[in-house]
Amino acid sequence: MHPNPSALSRRDALRFLGLAGAAAFLPSLVGRVAAADSATAPAAPAGTTPSLAGEQAGYFRFKIGAFDAVALDDGGFGGPLDQSPWPTGDKTKLAADLAAAFLPAGSFGLPFNNLLVRMGPELVLFDAGCGTVFGPGNGKLVRRLASIGVKPEHITAVILSHAHGDHFGGLLDENKNPVFTRAQLFIHRREFEFWTGSAPDLSQTFIPAADRPGAIAGAQNYLNAFKGKWQFIAPGDKLLDGLEIIDAPGHTPGHLAFVLASGNAQLLHFVDTVHHHAISFANPEVPFGYDVLPQVAVATRKRLLDRAAADRTRLFGAHMPFPALGYVRKVGAAYEHVIEPTAAF
């Protein structure tokens, strides 16, 4: 059974696969996510009450044992639930899950979060943000870094979890020049070979067939821009003390997750193993429309979440509500995301 492939719009499909500039239209929720940034607080005349409008900080500092970490808001993506990237999901159930999480029942939003970790002398950035791929109002990562005094050239390593546009788009600026000029670049060899191979198979995704070649070209453009510079990694590799590379295939064939560990502290960055804090935890068997291997993705999601629930592991996710920290609780055959109370320390 293959549900309605038009459930994903053409422009969204192209963006997710990284075809920059494919369309100028931004879904309504993107505007909503970005709205806080667009307002510049007017200067209050002397002696009057200052405006409280203005841009959010967009960064959140925290610790993982001895490691300094920062969650960085890069923007977001969203739209109506009836065009959602869960085409096989029961829309009534998904709407009820959104409402139960105190979210609008008719629409979905996916924030884009990046993780920066200082590990000794290394400044490691997990994914590069979306850059220009998702249009104006997104691609805030470099500005967020500037807010905490970090320049792109300070980054010593960029580890790409997988080759989708919201994760690799920030590798190149608007003139297609490299952004993180001093960073070593890492990707799973399987991921690089899948996208740059002769015929990446997207037939199990819900991306309309006519859009797949263009979408693949977008991924290839960004990966090939750094041809010869990628360092290939695989699950189990020892890259840095305190960093474990976890096999998390399905969303893409070489999708990686990461465990950061220091002392007794641990964080699982599950990246795109789970996409929405209300929908995906409550409906773990429902594939995300961009999953290259949907059933493998479902199995990976359950494997990682079962382990995290049993171990009470602290979590970070690329598309969780900013600052993307939380936990998971098992509820019957499904799960519940528990947002970390970030003001508690």
Ligand SMILES: [Zn+2]
């Ligand atoms: Zn993503």
